[in-house]
Amino acid sequence: MKDKCTKYEALFTFRSEEELLEHIKECEDCRLEHEKMLKVSELIQEAKPYYIEKRKNKAKIKAACALFMLMISGTTLGLINFNPDISDTLKYGTTLSAEDLGLPVDSYGLIYIED
Numbered sequence: 001m002k003d004k005c006t007k008y009e010a011l012f013t014f015r016s017e018e019e020l021l022e023h024i025k026e027c028e029d030c031r032l033e034h035e036k037m038l039k040v041s042e043l044i045q046e047a048k049p050y051y052i053e054k055r056k057n058k059a060k061i062k063a064a065c066a067l068f069m070l071m072i073s074g075t076t077l078g079l080i081n082f083n084p085d086i087s088d089t090l091k092y093g094t095t096l097s098a099e100d101l102g103l104p105v106d107s108y109g110l111i112y113i114e115d
Contacts, residue, residue, distance in 0.1 A: 005027050005029040007023060008023075008027075008029070008030040008033045008034065011023055012034075020034075097109060098110075098111050
């Protein structure tokens with residue numbers, strides 16, 4: 001009974017391509033292993049563009065999400081800063097009136113100015 005040759009991995013990894021090809025001409029086991037490796041390499045090369053495209057699409061989605069969040073947060077902060085009723089409600093739980101601010105007001109809540 002013939003033992004299976006186990007030199008392919010060592011030749012493939014540590015030796016030159018010429019030495020590997022010379023051994024493959026002589027050894028049937030290594031030739032079959034080399035054919036399997038070539039088929040796997042072809043499959044990897046065939047699938048490579050799909051993985052690259054998938055990675056690019058993920059990057060585009062991340063950029064779009066970041067821009068969306070920036071736009072939403074900018075709009076929200078802009079509304080809060082330019083509308084004192086919203087900012088007062090967030091800070092104090094209610095909107096502040098002129099009387100709450102310590103200004104003189106009449107019975108209607110309007111600022112009272114003495115002559």
